[in-house]
Amino acid sequence: MQKKLQVEAIEHGSVIDHIPAQQGIKILKFFKFTQTNEKITIGLNLATHNGESKDLIKIENTILNDQQANQLALFAPNATINQIKDFKVVNKFQVQLPECFVDVLACPNSNCISHNEPVQKRFYVQQKKTLKLKCHYCEKSFERTTFDELD
Ligand SMILES: [Zn+2]
Known part of the structure; x- marks a missing residue:
């Protein structure tokens, strides 16, 4: 049985997953993602397997650089970043706290x-x-x- 996607898939870009609930909006604001023309899909308070809730952000045609990935740890220390190409995950990594x-x-x-x-x-x-x-x-x-x- 196929699991239903909670948020629409994107063709190229980044998916930031495992953001603690309430932090998604702060991340959008901090990185000024909404000031671009790229399509952004957000999921807020999505249910996780362990019964908690999380936020998720999908941004078309945008790849986070290392500095952004580090800064993301301030909001979401356990977030994962998925890089998407042709609807497929080509790279997936967890954010790291910088020194x-x-x-x-x-x-x-x-x-x-x-x-x-x-x-x-x-x-x-x-x-x-x-x-x-x-x-x-x-x-x-x-x-x-x-x-x-x-x-
Ligand atoms: Zn000081």
Whole structure:
């Protein structure tokens, strides 16, 4: 018996799967995917095998670069990226947390010099399970949830 597709198939492009529910919209916004003319199909709160829900994004004619794949880990550390060609998956990989994030996040410490100096914001990944990041400038560590929503 063929499993019914939850979201329409695409011919060429990328499928980002296993996004935690609620994060799909944030990812679209962060990467400005909706500002392109490419066709985007999204599935929100889709049921998974273990009874949880997930989001899924399909973008035509778009291949995520390594930097985007790394940044995706901020929202969806267990996401998989499928590259599609002629309706077939030609490459599939899981996102990886990089060692550091540059110019993606602002330091939650309001006294941090990075707010007042024209410097690249830089955070080192300190702990992966519950994602914790350490600021290069004030050397304080923060959990991912401490950071304001990214733009
Ligand atoms: Zn800081």
